[in-house]
Amino acid sequence: MATDTSTQDDSAGVEIPPIVGKLLSNRRILIGLAILLPIVLVAILGETIAPYDPTATHVVDRYAGPGGKFLLGTDHLGRDLLSRVILGGRTSLLLGFGATALALVLGVPIGLTAGYAKGRVDEVLMRIMDIIMSVPTLLLGLLILVVLPSSIINVVLAIGVVYAPRIARVTRSATLSVSEEEYVMAAKARGESSPYILFREILPNVTGPIVVEGSVRVGYAIMIGTSLSFLGLGAGPPNPDWGFMISVAREHIYQTPWFLIWPSLALLLTVMATNLIGDGLRDVLDPRETGDHQ
């Protein structure tokens, strides 16, 4: 009981600075951020730094190579590839981060509830999560998008639903151990409501594994999102993302390989950066997960 006040301070998240320092001294996180931040920045700035209107066609300059008037060349309609990669990135990143955010919003409360309630509730919730996870991710995404009209929002929805069970599972197992801690018992004894205990006492103490899982999911979400776009079920023509660009570029590889190479490279770098950050976060926040690095 004596620890009660101090853990309350913890849950207010005061002790952030030392963790930030620790995170920034991790090599993987640093490399990941060095790749990801410029990509995010460019995607946010979008139109303001794109040299051309991404939809403007320059018929005379179709299939132009890199260099010259168009830094990265042009596509089959003579549109500037640099501008298109910049704006395509906006959609791809939005898919990745939006879907992960949704998965967290759906998965964390389920995991907290299951881990804290235990018994029947836990069993039922986790079985449902297992069953959702037994549908291969891309197929579940396809199923949702076959029924819903394809738009960015629906792609985010589909991927969010696909990844929520994984977040729930990680949250649950972290909650299971935390819910036996003294401060949780104390809160219970004080007569705090269950939502208070879940979100104010337990959640701040299970953020490590959740952040790690969430950061790993961003990369996968971008991959699934672009894969769905590649199949023509994602964000369509008005806001083409990298997946859609690559699927169009495939038909023109013999005229200009650059059309294919640039969005592929952007996609590869983005996913690699999120993977590096995810691994780095795991090293720092959840070290028992890897056999390596202590």
Add this chain to the structure above:
Amino acid sequence: MNYLYLVKRTAIAFLSIVVVASVVFGVTTLLPGSAANIVLGTEATEQTIQQVNKDLGLNRPLHVQYVDFVGGVFTGDFGESLISGQPVSELIWPRLLRTLQLATVAMLISIVTAIPLGIIAAAKRNTILDHVVTSGSYIGLSIPSFVSATLLLMFLTSPPLELFPKGGYVPISQGVIPWLHHLLLPAIAMNTIILAYVLRQTRSSMVETLESDYIRTARLKGVAERNVLFKHGLRNGLLPTVTVLALNFGWMMGSVVIIEQIFAFPGMGELIVQAIENRNLTVIQAGILVPTIAFILANFAADIVYTMLDPRISLGDQ
């Protein structure tokens, strides 16, 4: 062998299939007008919707449709293709077999390449070799299969380096070499992520095993390094890798949708994409259910094999 566990695990597998079938049924039939909308797309009018509902038997009471659908799933009856009128199971069966061949070859490739590489990286930890293998695995892990497939297709199937056919499938009855020649490139493309994943898993569990006390003891006893690595290390280091391989079967069943499309491989994945384009509802339902059921059964089999190997495993705790 614990019979209670066996019964419980069987019940769970059975229940999973029922629930997944119900969800697919629910999503594609219960949503207002959705089945008809899937079939008709944007050109749906009140009249055509009614006609389609009648053709699909959607004007029957819901519980009749439901029992009919879920029962059909267990007897392998998925109805008839809305386009050709052929039974869906006849359409799916040969394609499922081809896709399984592709998945098996892909799985074998990742076993014979990723596991040895992972072991070598773990044994030569923090050397240049380890760094090269580890960074390579990062790139592999970050390439979506549609990108690796497109790049492989671009570089390895046309004139300067025309090593592989552009796609298609040749049955094994026409010779193992042409069969494998057609399967190899899609299998590799499908595999980049899994390969990298298995490699990292093998490496990290081997690193952990090699640092354990009994390995240290074996070394102190003077057991030859090769024997330490392959006899003592491998046996324990590989268990987590086997789990990863089983789980990746589900990932493969998803990525075949993309790979088969790119390599014009006549399997399940290509069928699903075709069905979505044609709005062929019954084939879409089966196309999503069959790989999912295969995955549920694969996990079921893996769990049973595990209990036989390790009788301590019980259901409930993770």
